[in-house]
Amino acid sequence: MSTKTIMPKSTILETALFNLEQVAGRLGVDSQFMEKLSEPKEVINISANPLLPSGRKLSFKAFIVRHNDAMGPAKGGIRMNHNVTAEDITGLAMEMTWKTSLIGVPFGGGKSGICVDAASLSAADKEAVLRSFTRAARRHIGPEIYIPAPDMGTNEIDMGHIRDCIAYSSGTSITDGCFVTGKPVILGGIVGRREATGKGVVYSILAACKNLGIDIANARVAVQGFGNVGSVAAFEIARCGAKVVAISDIEGGLLNTNGIDMAKLAAHISQTGSMRDFREAETVDNNSVLTCDCEILIPAASQSQITKKNADGIKAKIIAEGANAPTMPEADEILNLAGKCVIPDILCNAGGVFVSYLEYTQETQREQMTLSQVESRLKERMDTKFAEVLNYAQIKMLNLRQAAMDKAVSRVVDALEARGFLP
Ligand code: NAD
Numbered sequence: 001m002s003t004k005t006i007m008p009k010s011t012i013l014e015t016a017l018f019n020l021e022q023v024a025g026r027l028g029v030d031s032q033f034m035e036k037l038s039e040p041k042e043v044i045n046i047s048a049n050p051l052l053p054s055g056r057k058l059s060f061k062a063f064i065v066r067h068n069d070a071m072g073p074a075k076g077g078i079r080m081n082h083n084v085t086a087e088d089i090t091g092l093a094m095e096m097t098w099k100t101s102l103i104g105v106p107f108g109g110g111k112s113g114i115c116v117d118a119a120s121l122s123a124a125d126k127e128a129v130l131r132s133f134t135r136a137a138r139r140h141i142g143p144e145i146y147i148p149a150p151d152m153g154t155n156e157i158d159m160g161h162i163r164d165c166i167a168y169s170s171g172t173s174i175t176d177g178c179f180v181t182g183k184p185v186i187l188g189g190i191v192g193r194r195e196a197t198g199k200g201v202v203y204s205i206l207a208a209c210k211n212l213g214i215d216i217a218n219a220r221v222a223v224q225g226f227g228n229v230g231s232v233a234a235f236e237i238a239r240c241g242a243k244v245v246a247i248s249d250i251e252g253g254l255l256n257t258n259g260i261d262m263a264k265l266a267a268h269i270s271q272t273g274s275m276r277d278f279r280e281a282e283t284v285d286n287n288s289v290l291t292c293d294c295e296i297l298i299p300a301a302s303q304s305q306i307t308k309k310n311a312d313g314i315k316a317k318i319i320a321e322g323a324n325a326p327t328m329p330e331a332d333e334i335l336n337l338a339g340k341c342v343i344p345d346i347l348c349n350a351g352g353v354f355v356s357y358l359e360y361t362q363e364t365q366r367e368q369m370t371l372s373q374v375e376s377r378l379k380e381r382m383d384t385k386f387a388e389v390l391n392y393a394q395i396k397m398l399n400l401r402q403a404a405m406d407k408a409v410s411r412v413v414d415a416l417e418a419r420g421f422l423p
Pocket of ligand 1: 150151152153154197224225226227228229230248249250251286300301302303322323324325349350352353
């Protein structure tokens with residue numbers, strides 16, 4: 001395979017390409033397909049210069065990457081961060097191709113990045129940035145092209161503004177089909193989408209515990225990242241009886257070896273707006289959360305958090321990748337040699353894109369699904385896919401990441417082959 005045309009400056013892209021190369025070696029995938037899969041199908045560069053409601057004139061760059069659409073329109077969230085690069089977005093889009101393939105929804109992989117510090121914007125300024133991005137990106141978004149969703153730095157309110165911007169530009173109340181998922185329920189979003197990724201993470205942990213004979217009621221859990229994915233996963237796993245002993249966010253961590261009282265933490269956050277100064281836990285740094293004594297670690301913050309420097313110190317038996325690409329390849333090797341069970345991101349956090357698919361079908365069919373329908377379909381899909389990956393791993397004597405990648409990539413290759421070779 002040729003990866004020479006891409007010069008990865010991004011660890012996310014490097015990790016994604018590394019994992020793909022491993023599949024090529026194991027499955028002997030035709031070099032023609034590997035060349036196709038190691039490059040994005042399309043990269044769109046956007047520059048915008050909105051005048052914000054605050055009076056500030058902003059110039060920003062944004063990217064949309066459609067990595068592969070052999071199985072359907074590209075699907076993937078919008079990351080809003082001043083440091084995001086086109087290479088990062090390419091790596092994340094590649095990951096989405098494997099995730100949608102593995103979880104069995106008729107989508108390809110895509111991702112967007114908006115190079116703006118979301119946290120520095122007022123609500124009105126953020127809305128203006130998103131509307132500006134949407135107008136510029138309008139030709140590249142649609143139910144048959146690319147369907148965005150929330151990712152780091154964006155949320156369901158933002159998806160509501162994107163949906164409104166698209167409907168507004170055609171002078172209609174609604175869009176014809178699903179242009180964006182993760183919208184507010186009142187605008188055609190689906191109940192349970194906000195919690196779907198975090199809950200899916202917990203369902204995959206429960207399946208791994210069952211396989212390893214770990215009793216969840218006696219398990220201690222550490223969670224890195226307390227945003228959409230990490231907070232839902234932490235509350236949900238506590239509800240299953242586990243003890244959450246450590247939690248972190250970008251500002252630092254909390255540790256209580258007897259278990260953090262999640263109800264009290266929730267009350268503290270709603271009163272103060274942050275985890276800081278929570279008296280019933282010790283304040284620790286981020287690395288102490290990753291390496292604390294526990295059975296289960298959920299990295300749910302950002303990429304490249306588990307490195308060769310800290311992998312040795314990780315005590316958890318199960319590492320459930322709530323975040324995308326949190327484990328660097330060298331660290332992955334250390335964890336595997338130490339006999340850890342790493343539930344790979346493309347399986348572990350695929351609950352979000354699965355429920356996005358339900359939102360897509362609900363909107364396309366002008367249907368309404370109930371929360372219990374959404375939750376039972378999510379649980380059933382996560383359990384089935386975990387069992388399929390585990391079974392394949394056991395038969396082929398692979399770890400879960402290798403098994404998940406082999407299954408995901410071979411389905412995409414089958415789809416490429418089925419499409420044929422002529423334009
Ligand atoms: P978010 O922006 O809601 O939350 C991110 C959290 O991580 C915040 O609490 C932030 O303070 C914390 N954080 C950032 N850097 C950190 C660090 N170095 N140490 C500790 N905490 C840190 O984002 P999110 O939507 O929860 O996404 C988190 C991860 O999950 C990302 O990798 C994202 O791509 C992935 N993911 C999200 C979804 C989804 O549905 N939102 C789906 C699949 C995967």
